[in-house]
Amino acid sequence: MTAEQLVAKYSAQTDAPVSSQLAIIGAHVTGQERILNAGATGLLEALCAHFADEVPELLNKRRQKQNRIDEGELPDYLPQTRAIRDGNWSIRGIPNDLVDRRVEITGPVDRKMIINALNANVKVFMADFEDSLAPSWEKVIQGQINLHDAVNGDIEFTAPNTGKHYQLNPDPAVLIARVRGLHLIEKHIEFNGQPIPGALVDFALYFYHNYRQLLAKGSGPYFYIPKLESHLEARWWAKVFAFVEERFCLEPGTIKCTCLIETLPAVFEMEEILYELRSNIVALNCGRWDYIFSYIKTLKKHPDRVLPDRQAVTMDTPFLSAYSRLLIKTCHKRGALAMGGMAAFIPAKTEQENNQVLQKVRGDKELEARNGHDGTWVAHPGLADTAMGIFNDYIGGDKTNQLHITRDVDAPISAAELLEPCAGERTETGMRLNIRIAVQYIEAWIQGNGCVPIYGLMEDAATAEISRTSIWQWIQHEKTLSNGQLVTKALFRDMLAQELINVEKELGSERYQASKFTQAATLFEQITTSDELVDFLTLPGYELLTA
Incomplete structure (x- = not known):
């Protein structure tokens, strides 16, 4: 599904x-x-x-x-x-x-x-x-x-x-x-x-x-x-x-x-x-x-x-x-x-x-x-x-x-004032960090852990939501990164594959293989490349959550 x-x-x-x-x-x-x-x-x-x-x-x-x-x-x-x-x-x-x-x-x-x-x-x-x-x-x-x-x-x-x-x-x-x-x-x-x-x-x-x-x-x-x-x-x-x-x-x-x-x-x-x-x-x-x-x-x-x-x-x-x-x-x-x-x-x-x-x-x-x-x-x-x-x-x-x-x-x-656009760069480093944070958080969540220390921050559903919806937004509005790359579904999928390798290196192969990164990456890819924004990642995530 x-x-x-x-x-x-x-x-x-x-x-x-x-x-x-x-x-x-x-x-x-x-x-x-x-x-x-x-x-x-x-x-x-x-x-x-x-x-x-x-x-x-x-x-x-x-x-x-x-x-x-x-x-x-x-x-x-x-x-x-x-x-x-x-x-x-x-x-x-x-x-x-x-x-x-x-x-x-x-x-x-x-x-x-x-x-x-x-x-x-x-x-x-x-x-x-x-x-x-x-x-x-x-x-x-x-x-x-x-x-x-x-x-x-x-x-x-x-x-x-x-x-x-x-x-x-x-x-x-x-x-x-x-x-x-x-x-x-x-x-x-x-x-x-x-x-x-x-x-x-x-x-x-x-x-x-x-x-x-x-x-x-x-x-x-x-x-x-x-x-x-x-x-x-x-x-x-x-x-x-x-x-x-x-x-x-x-x-x-x-x-x-x-x-x-x-x-x-x-x-x-x-x-x-x-x-x-x-x-x-x-x-x-x-x-x-x-x-x-x-x-x-x-x-x-x-x-x-x-x-x-x-x-x-x-x-x-x-x-x-x-x-x-x-x-x-x-x-x-x-x-x-x-x-x-x-x-x-x-x-x-x-x-x-x-x-x-x-x-x-x-x-x-x-x-x-x-x-x-x-x-x-x-x-x-x-x-x-x-x-x-x-x-x-x-x-x-x-x-x-x-x-x-x-x-x-x-x-x-x-x-x-409450709606004022926010200045700042969209960087390749920021996009890759979003990917690593979101996929690790989703993986932890579907295993039953909703509060996860990642890269010096205590991540919960809200911060993971920012990570995945930012990329979705950049794709939908055909935004470019500061290095000139156009953010597309294909670019996201390529980066996701690369960052999964980096996450495995960070965690070690034994821990990575024993986890649920395949399921997490599949869900992450689906909700980030969907033409309509999925309101909350926890809705489809709830279907995968360990009972």
Whole structure:
């Protein structure tokens, strides 16, 4: 089956009617009965009965909007919601344990990762069921078990190869769970014969098993919501939260969420997203890597908006700077925190190399703190102290955030600024690097690993998406590299064959041959040379994912 056929298959599934029959599909995995008990499945079935059939409608609205943009329309602020943007309102409030989020660490729901992240010098750990997790059924279930143990405070891990023992420190970071995006299904649970939204699975299971203990500890059921594209999707989440709060006799606003603004359409609806979720939301986050990917995907038919090498698209690029500053201004106007983006670097092996890494991190985080962000993300505990020191300097010891920075002196940020083309070269070196990164990431993902260190960066689905869609965009618009080469499907295929040889040399033949690079390269080639851009590599990748 081609990548296009796989995506079409998913579209057909999400358009199917939904009613009231929940079934667990596929092989049993260890711990399944603990997580999928009667109470949890009862909640999940109720959520599916009330809300699952709206998801294909929301996805269809995305497609309709994208079709208009493909035909020449450019994204802009919504005239029909101007009253919300001009209105005098604010969010409900921020719990005490979320008012200070100056450094957050993110990573998958792996047991050792959870312990190390919660013990790091950070305020928050975002446990990720989305971009850094390849959602095999075993990992989805085990991830819920791991988080349940973490909330209970009794999570432990002993490394089988070294015997090293890991356990929680007395004062761990605050835990937030990131659920999957609305476009992703969970094929191991069906409702009336159809796979259900992965987002509902992650939300329902984490909430049900942990809300009592979290509230008893003075915290709460906190979530990160990814890849929203409109305030209508935020409204859907608000209804889900309100339904669950009423079902469990909780005060309205008990469930709290942070929404990632990581799609180009969403940046024009930030105030509306805050408004729809005003009872539950506490912050917006600059999901910068997915945002760059979304810029490519949304403007894919616009030849004047083609991006250069990924390495040239930094946060001081005009369209990204406008995005960051607008998010801060919007959030602080409404009483919400404005979180900065990810430092994807990982510590290097030598002192000299590591100093260079830390210098890059300092520059990035100083820009965010100076702009007025209330906190930032790191991908590795080894970067936490650097990020914490910078935000401590800007926030100070007597404050917990930078909500006082309103950016009211800024001129209004126009749609043209948010869409401004990005200068920079398209190089052969950059294209070859994109190929090596994407093929190694896809290979790891289909083996069940969604968070992969490659060439000094912690790569997840978002960064791999940039790598493959950049090349697709260059091919479609017949762009040339800085050396004069025309980027064509044939050039890409030649480079892919050459870079697979280089990857084998880097990894060693034994490791390479034992891996799934043939499958990964086939998928990569299909989705990069397809005439229509495949929305997410994880859609066809899910078909290949180890069960």
